[in-house]
Amino acid sequence: MTDTVGITALIPPELVYACRHRPLDVNNVVPTSSINPRSKLCAWTAVWRDEIMEGGLDIDSLVVVAGGDCHNALVDGQKVALSGVPTHYFFYPFDRDPDYMASQLDGLAGFLGGIKNKEMFRTISGLKEKGLALDQLRVDDRARASDVFSALISFGDLQGDPAAFEEVLDTIPHTDVEYSSRVALIGVPPIYPDFHEVAESFGLHVVYDELPYEFVRLGGNDLQALAGSYRNYSFSGPITGRIEMIRQELDRRRVDGVIHYTQFACHHTLEDEIFRAHLDYPILTVQGDLPRSSSEQLKLRLEAFSEMLEVMP
Amino acid sequence: MNTGLDVGSTTAKIVRLESGIITASKVVPSHRWKELLEYGNKRDTIETIVSTGYFRRTVPHTAAITEITAASLGVRYYIPDAQVIVDVGGQDTKVIDLRNNTFLINDKCSAGTGAFLELAAHYFDIPVESLGKLHTRARRCALINNTCGVFAISEMISQLVGGYTMEEVICGIHQAFARRIAQMIPPVETLVLIGGTVLNTGIVESFESIHSSTVVVPPSPQTVNALGAALYGKKLRPEI
Numbered sequence: 001m002t003d004t005v006g007i008t009a010l011i012p013p014e015l016v017y018a019c020r021h022r023p024l025d026v027n028n029v030v031p032t033s034s035i036n037p038r039s040k041l042c043a044w045t046a047v048w049r050d051e052i053m054e055g056g057l058d059i060d061s062l063v064v065v066a067g068g069d070c071h072n073a074l075v076d077g078q079k080v081a082l083s084g085v086p087t088h089y090f091f092y093p094f095d096r097d098p099d100y101m102a103s104q105l106d107g108l109a110g111f112l113g114g115i116k117n118k119e120m121f122r123t124i125s126g127l128k129e130k131g132l133a134l135d136q137l138r139v140d141d142r143a144r145a146s147d148v149f150s151a152l153i154s155f156g157d158l159q160g161d162p163a164a165f166e167e168v169l170d171t172i173p174h175t176d177v178e179y180s181s182r183v184a185l186i187g188v189p190p191i192y193p194d195f196h197e198v199a200e201s202f203g204l205h206v207v208y209d210e211l212p213y214e215f216v217r218l219g220g221n222d223l224q225a226l227a228g229s230y231r232n233y234s235f236s237g238p239i240t241g242r243i244e245m246i247r248q249e250l251d252r253r254r255v256d257g258v259i260h261y262t263q264f265a266c267h268h269t270l271e272d273e274i275f276r277a278h279l280d281y282p283i284l285t286v287q288g289d290l291p292r293s294s295s296e297q298l299k300l301r302l303e304a305f306s307e308m309l310e311v312m313p
Numbered sequence: 314m315n316t317g318l319d320v321g322s323t324t325a326k327i328v329r330l331e332s333g334i335i336t337a338s339k340v341v342p343s344h345r346w347k348e349l350l351e352y353g354n355k356r357d358t359i360e361t362i363v364s365t366g367y368f369r370r371t372v373p374h375t376a377a378i379t380e381i382t383a384a385s386l387g388v389r390y391y392i393p394d395a396q397v398i399v400d401v402g403g404q405d406t407k408v409i410d411l412r413n414n415t416f417l418i419n420d421k422c423s424a425g426t427g428a429f430l431e432l433a434a435h436y437f438d439i440p441v442e443s444l445g446k447l448h449t450r451a452r453r454c455a456l457i458n459n460t461c462g463v464f465a466i467s468e469m470i471s472q473l474v475g476g477y478t479m480e481e482v483i484c485g486i487h488q489a490f491a492r493r494i495a496q497m498i499p500p501v502e503t504l505v506l507i508g509g510t511v512l513n514t515g516i517v518e519s520f521e522s523i524h525s526s527t528v529v530v531p532p533s534p535q536t537v538n539a540l541g542a543a544l545y546g547k548k549l550r551p552e553i
Contacts, residue, residue: 257414282414297420304381308414311382311545 004058004160005112008048008073009065010215010233011090012226013157014124015105019112024059025156026052031193031291041265042072043191043290049076053083060086063108067091068236071267092236101231105223121221123162130169131155131216138207139253141177145206146196148172152212153189179205181309184250186210186275187261188268191288198294199259202306207253210246211235239271243278250281256309257282259302264289282309314358315550317543319383319536320346320368323403323427324509328539329353330547338536340509346372363546365538367404378545380538381409381416387541388505391531397501399494400538401508401516403427408497417497423462425493427510432462433486436469437479447480448487448515455485465489484515491519503527509535 005016006026016023026048033047035056040046051057062085064077069092081087088111093100109115134151137143151172158165180203189211192198199206214234220226234242250258258281262269272285284305286298294302315330325346329337337353350373354360364374365383380400384407388395398409404427405420423429427441434441455472457465469482477485498504504526511517511534521528531537 276415284415285417297418300379301418304379304416307379307382308385308416311378 003060006048006052006057006059006062006085007065007157008045008063008077009069010156010218010230010235011063011065011108012105012218012220012230013155014121014219015109015115015223015226016112017120017124017158017162018115018117019109020116021112022160023157024057024160026057026059026062027189028153028157029057031191033291036290042070042263043288044188044263044266045070045072045076047291049079052080052085061111062087063090063111064088065090065092068094069233072265092233093231094237096231096237098227098231102224102227105227105230109223115223118222120162121226124158125219125221127158127162127166127169128155128216128219130166134169134172135213135216137174138177138205141179141205142174143172144175144177144200145209146200149196149206149209149212152209152216155212155215177205179203180306181205181256182207182254183305183309184208184210184246184253184255184258184281185261186246186258187271188263188266190261190286191263191291192294192298193291194294195261195298198299199302202299202303203310204259204302204306206259207255208249210242210249213249235268239274243275246275246279250279255281257284257305259283259305260285262287314355314360315543315546316360316362317383317539317541317546318346318349318362318364318372318374319366319380319539319542320364320372321366321380321402321538324535325349325366325368326536326539327352328536328543330540330543331358333547335540338533338539340535343368361546361550363542363549365542375546376549378542381407382545383538383541384409384507385411385541386544387537387539388507388531390540390544391537392505392529395505395529396503397499397526398505398507399498399520401425401427401494401506401510403431403509406494406497406508408494408499410499410501419494419497422493424465425490425497426462427508429462429465429490430486430510430513430516432466433469433483436466437483442513444483444487445513445515447483448513448518451478451480451484453477453481453484454488455482457482457485457489484519487513487515487519488523490516491523495520495524498524498526501526503529505529505531507531507534507537 013023030047037046066074138148218229220229317328319326327349361375364377369377400407406425409416455477
């Protein structure tokens with residue numbers, strides 16, 4: 001029997017499938033959720049917490065990712081655990097220690113009942129190749145950023161069915177994209193479900209989504225390869241590594257400006273000053289709180305940023 | 314003729330340009346913006362209207378631009394080498410750094426917007442336009458913390474109870490206002506202040522007292538964005 005395993009942030013989905021379970025990224029329900037959290041710092045974690053505890057998310061167990069990636073998830077995950085959901089805590093090594101990473105993957109595999117289908121590693125590697133090709137397609141102005149973002153963000157759980165997900169990937173339309181400026185989106189994903197569409201409406205072509213790119217960038221065909229790859233998950237390590245990688249991607253993707261999305265009450269918000277000091281690009285910082293459609297205030301910022309990149313000397 | 318129409322949350326402004334020269338400008342409350350279209354209009358000339366402000370898309374326009382672009386263009390008309398602009402609006406405040414094309418908008422907290430001053434004036438039951446004059450009569454400034462506009466009223470009352478005069482409390486309000494906005498301002502030698510709020514000399518004085526930058530207020534700071542919109546129209550159609 002296949003159990004559904006809720007995941008609160010990136011863990012190797014290939015490992016969950018190899019253990020004959022189905023991952024469900026609990027964040028994917030947040031942008032369209034109507035829940036008004038009872039108590040919260042960050043709405044991302046508070047909404048999935050309440051969705052699970054109020055029965056809105058049908059999961060058999062939960063894997064909580066913390067240790068640099070998301071501090072709030074640790075507490076909200078424990079609240080879920082106390083409500084009776086079998087819960088496992090997964091930590092990334094801040095010092096990139098491969099042995100620690102391997103031990104975390106071993107522990108996760110143990111929680112999931114052990115690896116039973118090694119073929120899934122290779123299957124999902126193949127899908128990630130497709131994801132990377134799709135990512136390159138929008139860099140080459142041959143696919144809409146909103147379509148590519150939707151696909152890449154789903155690589156956290158492959159929508160619970162790798163075969164069906166491959167068909168979804170194959171239907172992403174290829175089209176020539178017209179725009180006024182190329183921008184990168186760094187930080188946690190926006191809690192606004194229409195963010196990319198709104199950016200597009202103002203002529204901003206998002207050619208880099210930092211976090212979803214991590215989802216397709218990391219992988220491996222066995223547990224050891226996964227440990228070597230996932231220990232470099234940028235969000236969980238020192239910010240110097242992120243800065244270096246972002247710089248490379250901004251250059252490679254020929255961006256004109258950077259949008260840094262920050263989530264209210266998220267520790268990653270404090271990184272904004274660091275990015276502004278170390279990235280030599282016009283930067284727009286936008287902050288979201290509760291999930292809802294893009295506000296007029298956000299639209300004003302995106303429109304003004306587009307104008308600045310296009311009109312100003 | 315190039316017309317700039319800036320219809321903001323509180324006031325509507327118009328600036329008309331002919332051959333790059335300002336021929337008319339006027340300010341009215343926002344709900345009376347239609348009056349502006351008649352003002353200084355020569356019906357026999359070709360007109361380009363560029364709108365800006367909250368209502369930019371709901372008023373007649375040939376093109377619409379955001380207040381950020383309008384402010385940048387308008388300020389450069391007077392101060393070509395301007396670096397940082399602070400545009401204090403009725404409902405938000407914008408800080409624009411022209412050196413690297415970045416901007417910040419505070420619209421989540423009233424403490425750094427014109428609404429904060431309206432609140433203070435309302436408490437004393439005086440017109441908001443009189444705050445600047447009253448500020449000059451203060452012999453000292455009461456300390457008001459720069460946290461939240463609503464809680465600042467409680468602090469004002471505490472300071473009045475403690476023996477400060479209305480004028481001294483107003484001075485404190487202006488300084489709290491400037492401190493709140495200062496958190497958004499990057500290091501810079503010269504700061505350009507625009508927006509109707511900076512017609513209040515108490516505000517300008519407070520910026521000067523708490524900020525190490527030289528503070529510059531261009532002529533007619535309230536209509537700078539309308540001017541910027543008109544200048545954008547001239548960019549679009551240089552022939553008129």
